[in-house]
Amino acid sequence: MRRYGKHTDEDDIRSRPNRKGNRPRTHIRPKHEDAAEGLVLTVDRGRLTCLVDDRIVMAMKARELGRKAAVVGDRVAIVGDLTGDKDTLARIVRIEERASVLRRTADDDDPFERVVVANADQLAIVTALADPEPRPRLIDRCLVAAYDGGLTPLLVLTKSDLAPPDELLELYGELDIPYVVTSRAELESGEAAGRVREQLDGRITAFVGHSGVGKTTLVNALVPEERRRTIGHVNAVTGRGRHTTTSALALPLSGAEGWVIDTPGVRSFGLAHVDPSRVIHAFPDLEPGTEGCPRACSHDEPDCALDAWVAQGHAGQARLYSLRRLLSTREPTEGD
Numbered sequence: 001m002r003r004y005g006k007h008t009d010e011d012d013i014r015s016r017p018n019r020k021g022n023r024p025r026t027h028i029r030p031k032h033e034d035a036a037e038g039l040v041l042t043v044d045r046g047r048l049t050c051l052v053d054d055r056i057v058m059a060m061k062a063r064e065l066g067r068k069a070a071v072v073g074d075r076v077a078i079v080g081d082l083t084g085d086k087d088t089l090a091r092i093v094r095i096e097e098r099a100s101v102l103r104r105t106a107d108d109d110d111p112f113e114r115v116v117v118a119n120a121d122q123l124a125i126v127t128a129l130a131d132p133e134p135r136p137r138l139i140d141r142c143l144v145a146a147y148d149g150g151l152t153p154l155l156v157l158t159k160s161d162l163a164p165p166d167e168l169l170e171l172y173g174e175l176d177i178p179y180v181v182t183s184r185a186e187l188e189s190g191e192a193a194g195r196v197r198e199q200l201d202g203r204i205t206a207f208v209g210h211s212g213v214g215k216t217t218l219v220n221a222l223v224p225e226e227r228r229r230t231i232g233h234v235n236a237v238t239g240r241g242r243h244t245t246t247s248a249l250a251l252p253l254s255g256a257e258g259w260v261i262d263t264p265g266v267r268s269f270g271l272a273h274v275d276p277s278r279v280i281h282a283f284p285d286l287e288p289g290t291e292g293c294p295r296a297c298s299h300d301e302p303d304c305a306l307d308a309w310v311a312q313g314h315a316g317q318a319r320l321y322s323l324r325r326l327l328s329t330r331e332p333t334e335g336d
Contacts, residue, residue, distance in 0.1 A: 032093045035077035040070050040118075041250045048092060050076065055084035062093045070095050072248040072261055073118040073204065100150035102206055105270030113273035117206040117248060117261050122152040124200075126209035126218060130162035135210060136171060140329045141269040142208055143175070147282035147326075148274045151206070154199055155179035158187075158214040174318040175282075187214070193221035201256040206248075211265030219262045223251040229262060276327050283323050285315040300324050 038050035038057065048059045048070055059078055061070060070076055070092055077094035102117040123146040127134050139155075146153040155172065157165050161183040169179065180199060182192035196218065199205075209215040220228040229249070248263045276298060280287050289309025290299065297304055310320050 032077055032079055035079045035093055036082055038076050038078045038092075039250070040072055040074040040076060042072055042247060043070070044247060047089075048076075050078060050090075050092075052078060052082050052084070052090075055082070057082055057084045057090050058088065059090040059092050062091050064093065065095065068095060069115075071115050071118050072250050073120055073206075074098070075119060102145060102149050102151060102208075103273055104145060104266075105272040116208075116263055119204060120151055120206040120261060121203040122146075122154050122199075122205050123149075124154045124156050124196075124205050124207045126156045126158060126207055126213050126215040127168070128159045128162075128210075128213040129157055129165055129168065130159055132210060132212050134168055136168070137329060138210060138266075138269060139172075140326050141271055143177075143282075144271055144274055144279055144326050144329055145269065148278050153177050154205070156196060156207075156218065157181045158218065159184060161185060172322075174316065174322045182218070184214075187217065187221060190221065193218070197222060197253065197256050200253055200258050200260065202258055204250075204259045204261065206261040206263060208263050209265060213265075215265065216262060219251065219260055222253055222260050224254045227251050271329065279326055280323065283315075283319060286310075286319060286323060289314060298327065300327060 036052050038052040038059070041049045041051055041056075043049075046060060048061070050057045050059050057078065059076075059080075075096040076092045077096070078090045079093055080090035081088040082090055098118045100118070100120055101115050102120060102123060103113050103115050105113050123142065125139055125142045125146075127139060143153050145151075155169075155177050157168065157179060160181050165181045169181075172179075178199060180192075180196050182196070186192035186195075200222070207215050207219055216229050248261055250259050250261045252258075253260050277296075280290060280299065286306060286309065289306045290297070292305030292308070293299065294301075294303055299306055306320055306323075309315065310317055
């Protein structure tokens with residue numbers, strides 16, 4: 001073995017060649033200050049379709065981002081080939097800070113949360129009044145996810161020609177949630193899409209709903225014809241729809257400014273990631289009354305200060321009931 005003294009020359013030092021022929025790794029990451037801004041429209045097996053200016057660009061996530069993943073609605077910084085030409089691939093090097101997130105877990109026992117949509121302004125919860133029957137517990141869960149993620153909820157009730165909306169609207173009357181009621185005839189004539197479009201103008205809206213409620217049919221009526229998605233049907237025996245939307249997709253709103261994000265139909269909406277203490281923020285008339293609550297109060301305990309707050313006339317009893325109904329949604333929803 002060759003040994004070196006204290007005064008060795010650099011030429012005497014043996015260095016191992018890099019067998020891969022690439023540069024050695026470094027912890028110093030480039031800033032990419034010249035990166036272009038893009039909007040993620042959809043994600044498919046590691047490939048992200050992004051809008052850069054007025055061009056559709058295919059991109060992949062840079063290794064330097066680690067496990068951080070971009071989702072539909074993310075604002076990202078992109079470098080590389082941004083021409084949008086066929087067989088070109090750009091690189092996402094930065095995911096900008098999110099203004100809002102819609103998250104869910106597979107079930108209430110699953111600790112792994114999944115970000116479905118980022119940076120949406122509101123969440124349109126699409127529910128059929130019949131065929132299939134409405135599921136208030138699932139609606140409640142979507143409301144909790146919206147409040148927790150910073151999205152404004154919007155109720156869109158479909159198939160009003162099969163059942164009246166009064167009972168369901170009364171259940172959510174105290175929450176002051178905006179709503180639109182549509183029928184199949186209005187959807188065919190375009191009248192329903194026009195009323196819904198008024199609620200979406202100038203916003204980014206994520207659509208969520210149980211499969212078979214007509215969510216994708218409604219989305220197709222709101223977006224350009226060439227961007228419409230395949231729709232399915234409701235099984236007459238089970239009352240369930242077939243999942244025709246398998247991935248989230250951002251689509252431009254036709255006839256107005258804004259974006260529509262169609263998400264896959266859901267049969268359950270896990271809330272393992274939600275801290276119940278954050279749900280109170282959606283009730284500004286009740287929130288001041290929690291100052292007298294004991295530490296880590298669930299707002300459904302005998303010594304909860306909200307009971308006295310409501311009894312003193314600061315808020316209505318129906319509002320407290322609505323809050324507690326939402327807080328009790330951390331129970332299985334399959335079959336509700």
